[in-house]
Amino acid sequence: MQERAPWLFSLKPLTLLVISTLFCLSSPHEMGPVAWAGSSDKPRTLSIQGSKQSHVRGTPASLAPVTIRNVRATTSPEKIRLVLDLDRHATVIEQRAVDASQVVIALPDAWLSQAAQRRTLDGTIPSPFMVTQITPQAVAVSLPRTSFQSYRQFLLSDPPRLVIDVTLPLEQDLSPASVPPEAPKRVISTAAQPFAPRTKGYTTIVIDPGHGGKDPGARGVRKTEEKDITLKVGLQLRKLLSKQPGVRVLMTRDHDVFVELEERARFANNHEADLFVSIHVNSHPSRTVKGIEIYHFGEAKDQRALEVAARENGTPISNTGVGWEYLVADLLTTKKIEESLELAWNAKAAMVAQMNGHYDIDDHGVKTAPFYVLRFTSMPSILAEIAYISNPSEEELLHKPVFVQDVAQSLYQGIVAFLSAGKSDIR
Numbered sequence: 001m002q003e004r005a006p007w008l009f010s011l012k013p014l015t016l017l018v019i020s021t022l023f024c025l026s027s028p029h030e031m032g033p034v035a036w037a038g039s040s041d042k043p044r045t046l047s048i049q050g051s052k053q054s055h056v057r058g059t060p061a062s063l064a065p066v067t068i069r070n071v072r073a074t075t076s077p078e079k080i081r082l083v084l085d086l087d088r089h090a091t092v093i094e095q096r097a098v099d100a101s102q103v104v105i106a107l108p109d110a111w112l113s114q115a116a117q118r119r120t121l122d123g124t125i126p127s128p129f130m131v132t133q134i135t136p137q138a139v140a141v142s143l144p145r146t147s148f149q150s151y152r153q154f155l156l157s158d159p160p161r162l163v164i165d166v167t168l169p170l171e172q173d174l175s176p177a178s179v180p181p182e183a184p185k186r187v188i189s190t191a192a193q194p195f196a197p198r199t200k201g202y203t204t205i206v207i208d209p210g211h212g213g214k215d216p217g218a219r220g221v222r223k224t225e226e227k228d229i230t231l232k233v234g235l236q237l238r239k240l241l242s243k244q245p246g247v248r249v250l251m252t253r254d255h256d257v258f259v260e261l262e263e264r265a266r267f268a269n270n271h272e273a274d275l276f277v278s279i280h281v282n283s284h285p286s287r288t289v290k291g292i293e294i295y296h297f298g299e300a301k302d303q304r305a306l307e308v309a310a311r312e313n314g315t316p317i318s319n320t321g322v323g324w325e326y327l328v329a330d331l332l333t334t335k336k337i338e339e340s341l342e343l344a345w346n347a348k349a350a351m352v353a354q355m356n357g358h359y360d361i362d363d364h365g366v367k368t369a370p371f372y373v374l375r376f377t378s379m380p381s382i383l384a385e386i387a388y389i390s391n392p393s394e395e396e397l398l399h400k401p402v403f404v405q406d407v408a409q410s411l412y413q414g415i416v417a418f419l420s421a422g423k424s425d426i427r
Contacts, residue, residue: 205277215258295369350410
């Protein structure tokens, strides 16, 4: 990559993390008690007042994760208090969905004890809370924004615990007498989705030819530039998809122009796209490596996937990997992640089926990696690496119009198969 794209967290319009500087809890600070039933805990640290603030508090974790020993709740007609009992002080960080649909309060270096895990499954945790062990060493508490008027979270000491207070909407009453027996199970099985179905009679697909303009992307031995190939495939794919009834096709670029990664994601979101397909050409230090692979957003499972994402993002590998905070963010986009995986498999299967009879295709499968455009688009999204420009034989194929057409046709078949299976609602 010749141009460095913005770092994942440097873009104000799309920033999810609201993180302040970590500080130690060595100097307790008294606060008044919370005035409602069952609120005998007395805060001894700084707290978050209301939902407009977001602070990080806690001491740096030791080598072992913090253990959440127990999870308990107290309810009143107006408020709910959730308490996570800890074995020592912890770091707490908040995230918000881009569309403000959900708040996630995360403990990045923590795990649920067996007793706490049972509590998450036996109905102890009331609506609107959902407690999840998102990685072996990270726990998250999610709150749909429509489920409360305000909230605050703070850490207490002696004994250590995280307290989350929620003020309920005026019409909602979650006192024990009014909560249906099945309500806790409903909370466990569902999560707020990142988008609601939209009433429209067409499907919008955004095609994203990678790189462009001053950013040539990867280069082959014959000086072939990735940006030119991705544009050719994108234009062919648009032509094919445009013939489908009820489908609107848009492109992040339709000529040789540089478009920031942020603008690509914003373009798809602003046009309320239903699908996002980013087209790229791969590269590898070894010229013998060739083939196709399809990505959807997630944690890189191997070093190679991380290297590909770093190259396409234009970021150093050290700044590219998915940490616990990305996985917390994925709680906000459950439906998108599931449908992206389905779309990726459909696209990969179509490429292998359509092209294997004509070309010697190496199938590298469906992978996850932290690509910027996949993370910050709010619809099912994939990134297709259609060939290796570093491989001399595949670079030669990329110059042949029939190969470009076959790649576009394969992607088209995968998208149509995905839509025909009803995997994505027309929003």
